[in-house]
Amino acid sequence: MEREELLAKFVEIVSEKIGKDLETIDEEASFDELGFDSLDVIDLVMFFEDEFAIRIEDEELEGLRKVKDLIDLVSRKLEEVDDEVSEGG
Numbered sequence: 001m002e003r004e005e006l007l008a009k010f011v012e013i014v015s016e017k018i019g020k021d022l023e024t025i026d027e028e029a030s031f032d033e034l035g036f037d038s039l040d041v042i043d044l045v046m047f048f049e050d051e052f053a054i055r056i057e058d059e060e061l062e063g064l065r066k067v068k069d070l071i072d073l074v075s076r077k078l079e080e081v082d083d084e085v086s087e088g089g
Helices: 001-017 040-053 067-088
Strands: none
Touching: 001 040, 001 067, 040 067
16 A cells, blocks of 8 residues: 555555544644644554554554554555565465
8 A cells, every 4th residue: 555545545544543633634743743643643553553454563563653654654564564465365
C-alpha cells in the first residue's frame, strides 16, 4: 500500500472514529500538536490493526510521537505480511 493511501486512511480513521476533523495532514506533526492523548493514539493503532489485519506489539507503541512514526510502523507491518504471504505463510 502506498504511503499516500496510508495517510488518507489515517485522516479517514481520525475523522470517523476519533471525531477530529483534519483537512490535510503533515506527517511531521506530533500527536500532541494534533491534540491527541495517549488513548487516542492507542485507538488509532487498534483501528489500523483491524483495518489491515496486522498486529502491533505494545513495545512498538513507545516510539510513536508523530504521524510519520505511525505510518512508518503500519507500512513496515504490511510489508512483513506481504513477505509472509509471498513465502507461503
